[in-house]
Amino acid sequence: MGGDASFGRTGGVSPAIKLKKSDRARAASVGAIGFHSNVLIDSAPVAKDDPNPSLNRKLGSEIALRLEEEFLSAGWSVGQVFGLQADIQRRYKIGRWALREAIRILEMRGSAIMRRGRGGGLTIADPGIENIMKPCALHLLTHRATREQFNQAKSLLTVVAARLIARRGVEAQQFANELVDSLSTDRAVLTALAKATQNPAFQFVEGILRPVGGCRFMGGERVNPSRLEPLVAAVVESRFEALPGVSSQVTSYTPPQSQNGLELFGWLRPDSSLNHCRYSAQLAFKILDDVMARPAAKPVFLGSEWEMAERYSYSLEVVRQASRILEDMGVIESRLGRNGGLYTCKPAEKEVSPQIFAYCAKQSVGYSDAVDVLTVIERQMALEGVKDVAANPILALFASMLKAYAGWAQSSASV
Secondary structure, eight states, rough: OOOOOSSSSSSSSSOOOOOHHHHHHHHHOOOOOOSSSSSOOOOOOOOOOOOOOHHHHHHHHHHHHHHHHHHHHTTOOOOOOEEEEHHHHHTTTTHHHHHHHHHHHHHHHHEEEOSSTTTTEEOOOOHHHHHHHHHHHHHHHHTTTTTHHHHHHHHHHHHHHHHHHOOOOOTTHHHHHHHHHHHTOOOHHHHHHHHHHTOHHHHHHHHHHHHHHHHHHHHHSBOGGGHHHHHHHHHHHHGGHHEEEEEEHOOOOOTTTTTSSSSSSGSSSEEEEEEEEHHHHHHHHHHHHHHHHHHHHOOOOEEEEEHHHHHOOHHHHHHHHHHHHHHHHHEEEOOOSTTTTEEOOOOOOGGHHHHHHHHHHHHOHHHHHHHHHHHHHHHHHHTTOOOOOSHHHHHHHHHHHHHHHHHHHHHHHHO
């Protein structure tokens, strides 16, 4: 698949993480670990922390991904206790601060929470769509997705939905009843079509697309049932080329032309106003605004921590905390040594793969479901003359997620 929107590995389940020699010495060769719950499995002493905080952060990030892959290989049992902090330290032979960093990342992603007290421990959390939306929104921001590209993706996916519905061989009256029932609650045409496909993989894709554009762009507030007949006829009669225009006529709502951007920052910003957030969060999103305004092609030097503190008029400690937030997002990276400092970078999409796989598995998305949707998307792109999926980062994102999940589902079934 073209582009650089590659989500995760499509090979075997839970591949081992490759650590550098310096990290491998501290981690003492993690190796392949089975799933255990609240059981002390290694009597080896707990490793000491590395005095370098940046190395602890790096190792913590790698261990967080490793833990998510273990959750996934064990079925992502929501609510199950994976282990106590001391147990996990011994299992991975890492220090306390590296593990705390890993737990903090897991809690930030919504993959797990650390419960205190009796019966507590690292507990696997429910893989919700909101946890997937955050990295997806960040991915589209860093790839400069536009409203025009969103409209192109929505139009193409409308035809894809119609093709999937036509495969069902549904009768016109039954299809019309399904649309009326869906539109009475959702009031979004593509959402109603997604339900009618009865394909959970396509419903997953539509569930990501809708909040990307903002709910008010996905359908009107005044659905006119009398206009459903042309839509139903176009689908049943396989007149797919007429669908984008017909579906837009189902509602009488037209978005204002001044609204050109996608609603992506809302998935990244804290829930409350920035004025009520910690100084580090305020600064992190100020820097994020500046990073998004820069060219995306190559890494850009933002400056040293001292230079950032002077530029934004914050203390050095606040700058360090803000850069840590952005490093967790994957938006910037900190380089040491000569020519060191803070640089822009693109997020590593592989870090959200376990969440996507767990969520899709929870929604009963099968291998054939993902392959069907991916095949129809590629076929429709060819018919519309779209030569490279990478030209539209939204379509590239969906294609990459479906391809990665299909590969994982196939390899999981063969184990």
